[in-house]
Amino acid sequence: MRTDPAPMPHEAQITTAPQAIAAARVRLLLATVPVSAVTNASVALIAMALLHGGAPAGFYAVWGGVMIGLQAIRLLVWLIWRGASAENLRPVQRSLRLRVLRAASLATGMSWGAIPAALFPATPIEQSFVAFFLAGVSGAAVAGLAFDAWASGLFVVSVIMPLALRLMGVQTSLSTAMAAMVCIYLLYLGVAIRRGQLQFLQLLDWRTRAETARARTARQAQLNALLAEANQRGTSAPNAAALYAAICRTYAALDGQAPLSIVQRDPITGGFEIAAQSGSNSGPVPMDVLDTSLLDTAWGQNRPQFQGDGRTLDACIPLHAQGQVCALLRVVCANAAERLPCEMDDSLRDWLLNLAASVDRGLQAISQRERIDRLQNLYRALISEGEVVLQSRSAEEMLQRTCDTLATDTQFHAAWLARPDDSGAFRVLARAGEGALQLDHFRVHLNDANRVPLVLRVWDTQTLQVCNDLLRDPDMQPWNSTLSRYRWHAALATPVWRGGALWGVLVFTSPQAQAFDEQTIALCEQVAALLGYGLDELDVKERLSHLQRVEAHRARHDTLTGLPNRYALEQYLPEVIARARRQGSLFAVGMIDLDGFKLINDTWGHSAGDRVLRELTRRLQAVQRQTDFLVRLGGDEFVVVMEDLNPLEVQTGYANSVQRLRQAVAAPFDIAPNVQLPIDMSIGISAYPLDAQDADTLMRLADKAMYAAKPKNRTSENSP
Ligand SMILES: Nc1nc2c(ncn2[C@@H]2O[C@H](COP(=O)(O)OP(=O)(O)OP(=O)(O)O)[C@@H](O)[C@H]2O)c(=O)[nH]1
Structure with missing residues (x-):
């Protein structure tokens, strides 16, 4: 809870005791001046009017004039000074005005002493008592002097001493008794003034001390409240x-x-x-x-x-x-x-x-x-990284999404991944966050003499590297302006392993120095490890799908010639039939079988037979049309599916097609070194939809026609 602090006490209350006492004395002196001055002036006027005898002629007129002048001076100083503030009273002891005031007071007292002096020659002695009485009255009137020890003492002595001396000079028992009384009175006044001063000073001192202590306590309370406030603010x-x-x-x-x-x-x-x-x-x-x-x-x-x-x-x-x-x-x-x-x-x-x-x-x-927030964000990033790894379909996507996640959901400013290319130059493969664009100018090479960059340190040591205060790292001095512009104040670089080998370096930067503590480092390592697992998994997936593709190809193709096989043909024929049906077009299935191929195998070996089969394939591919589909059924049997057949072809007994295919065996085959032999082939053809409308029948009819065309089976009417 916030409490409004009480106002501080005025500084005058907390100044030191001597200063306060001096100021208080002056204030008291000033307070007595008007009463004292008026009283003195009044008494002087009375003396001027009543006391004539026993004094030199004109004495009272001069004395009264001096007295009234002195009182005027005192009143004038009082008038000037009465509105003075405490600050002005502080240097009061060195003040000219105080000196004037004191001098006027002293002169007033001493002038009162002049009255008994003027009365000395006079008789009877009772006149001296009148003077003594007046001196006593004036002493009370200048009571203000009591607060000023020296002025008071001089005043008392100068007023009363002459009277005592005069009385002792008369040498009667009465005058001696009176002199004794005057001396006792003098003693009494001295003691009373001294004690009064001491008590007054003590009183002032106590008061000042008490006020100072109170002020200190009040200030301390406020200061303590501020401490409490500071503590409380820290938590919010x-x-x-x-x-x-x-x-x-x-x-x-x-x-x-x-x-x-x-x-x-x-x-x-x-x-x-x-x-x-x-x-x-x-x-x-x-x-x-x-x-x-x-x-x-x-x-x-x-x-x-x-x-x-x-x-x-x-x-x-x-x-x-x-x-x-x-x-x-x-x-x-x-x-x-x-x-x-x-x-x-x-x-x-x-x-x-x-x-x-x-x-x-x-x-x-x-x-x-902040640390807890940071860790929470990192944990979130770690979970996100798991999703990224699961969802990414390519390494590029995985790297970019990793950087995006790290630069968005955590306290990191930027995240990027680099790896050396074949020439050894580091390439930034993915990047995100503030200042990431400047990585276009990232020039670090594996052979650089300067091994300061974190990526190189990671590459050299194959371990994680941290710099928690980049701007204060003397090694980083050359990059200070860039680091400071993008507030990259701390950085962590960690190796990324792929397939068991160091593959790249993942870098995290933070705007906060000392951001990478033990837990943060451990989490960053986990992110990099997850990324590595993800890349490994992608590689495994990639290998699997490649194997699948190979297997699928192998299942549909003949390994010797690379041509589609029977299985592929079985899938292809229904498609062709559907297409022809849709388009109302014709197509033919040509069955091809080499004549006397077994003999080649038997005579020149199986590999010679393989060579012939491959060569035949090449030649058939050379003569086939773009829309033809060539298949090796097995052994020396081939099938060619010829789409968009011209109806004329059917009428001419497929003369063009047969002639085109036959070009494949027009030239003799290389059987063995320096051995070339002509090889013939038999062709049987069936056509959709004229001969049949389903694949099996079309195949069977083509086979039958081919079989019929074999030289050994050939008759004059069915020879192609
Ligand atoms: N070199 C080789 N020979 C094969 C391959 N597959 C089958 N053969 C052989 O090819 C021959 C085919 O037999 P036939 O069609 O009866 O042989 P042919 O001598 O051409 O008989 P006709 O077709 O009646 O003229 C057999 O000897 C098989 O062993 C192969 O991949 N490579």
């Missing part, structure tokens, strides 16, 4: 900047404090900049007018620095995040003449240290929250 602020701003705002509410700022260091330039600051009565203290050496020392030595002479203050206290100095808490009161001074006492020092400790705790809470 979303980030360090918000925490700094909240601390400064709360501090600013404390009236009368020197300005507080939180200063951060630019990692590139090393310069200091204000991250947050409180306002103050004198406004924020600009950085450029301050000596930053104290900041350097506090940052470099990681120790609080305090400078000041009790009137000025420069305090720099390091703040920490993850064990490292991340900012400085600075309180500066640079100007001693400022209305609000900073007391550089131990309590303020302790409080500042406590405030810094509170901010540290807040930063720690924030970084812990």
Whole structure:
């Protein structure tokens, strides 16, 4: 719960006791001046009017004039000074006005002593009593002097001593008794004035001390409230900047404090900049007018620095995040003449240290929250990576989706994967996130002399590499401007294994230095491992599908000639029939069988027979039309399906087709080295839809026709 801090007590109440006493004495002296002056002037007027005898002629007129003049001076000083503030009273002891006031008071007292002196020659002695009486009255009238020891003492002595001496000079028992009484009275006045002064001073001292203590307690309470506030803000602020701003705002509410700022260091330039600051009565203290050496020392030595002479203050206290100095808490009161001074006492020092400790705790809470968020996001990314691996149909897709997921759903800024090509130059295969486009200019080669880039370190060591503060890594200096532009403040590069070998490097970058702690590193490794498994699985799938394709081809093709086989023909014929039916076209099935092929095998060997079969295939392919479908049924039997047959062909007994196919055996075959033999073939043809309308019958009829065409079966009427 936030409580509004009470206003700070006025600084006059917390100044030191001697200053306060001096100011209070002057105020009291001023308070007595008007009454004293008026009384003195009145009594002087009465004396001028009533006391004539026993004094030199004109004495009372001169004395009265001096007296009234002195009182006028006192009143004048009082008039000028009565509106003075506490600040003006502080240097009062050196003030000209105080000196004038004291001199006037002293002169007043001494002038009263002149009356008994003037009366000395006179008789009877009773006149001296009148003077003594007047002196006593005037002593009371200038009671203000009692608060000023020297003036009071001189006054008492100068007024009463002459009377005592005079009485002792008369040498009668009465005058001696009176002199004794005067001396006792003198003694009494001296003691009374002294004691009164002491008590007054003590009283003032107690009062000032009590007020100072009260003010201190009140300030301490406010300062403690600010500490509590800082602690509480730490648990609610979303980030360090918000925490700094909240601390400064709360501090600013404390009236009368020197300005507080939180200063951060630019990692590139090393310069200091204000991250947050409180306002103050004198406004924020600009950085450029301050000596930053104290900041350097506090940052470099990681120790609080305090400078000041009790009137000025420069305090720099390091703040920490993850064990490292991340900012400085600075309180500066640079100007001693400022209305609000900073007391550089131990309590303020302790409080500042406590405030810094509170901010540290807040930063720690924030970084812990950020770490948990980061890990949660990473776990999510890990789950997403599992989906990516399962869903991706190609390696390219898998890599790109991995990078996209990492750069979108985690605290990472960018993610990319690179691997060396055949020439050894690293190629970025996938990338995502801020600054990823600049990877177009990524030039790293396996043979580079400079082994600093993380991808090379990974390649060399085959292990994961982390740099948690790229901008402070002296090796990374050449790339600092790019790293800083895209806020790549920390990076992790991990090997990606494919098929048991190092295949690529997956790189994660984060805008937050120190982002890669133990758990994050472990999760990044898992992501890379998952990616590797995914790639391996893709490879397995790819191999399987290749095998399937080979097997499927093998099942439909003849291994010796590469031609479609009987199985393929069985699938093909229904399609042709359906097409011909749809289009109302004709097609023919030609059955081809070599004559006397067995003899070649038997005479020249099986491999010679194979050669003939392959050569025949080549020749048949050369003479077939584009729409013909050539099949090896087995042995020396071939089938050619001829689509879009011209009806004339049927009428001419397939003369053109037979002639075209026969060109395949027009030239003799190479049987063996230097052995060429002519080989003939028999052809039987059936046509759709004239001969039959189903595949089996068409095949059977073609076979029958071919069989009939064999030389050994040939008769004059069925020879083709
Ligand atoms: N070299 C070789 N010979 C094969 C292959 N497949 C079958 N043969 C042989 O081919 C021959 C085919 O037999 P036939 O058709 O009776 O032989 P032919 O001498 O041509 O008889 P006609 O067809 O009646 O003229 C057999 O000897 C089979 O062993 C093969 O892939 N390679």
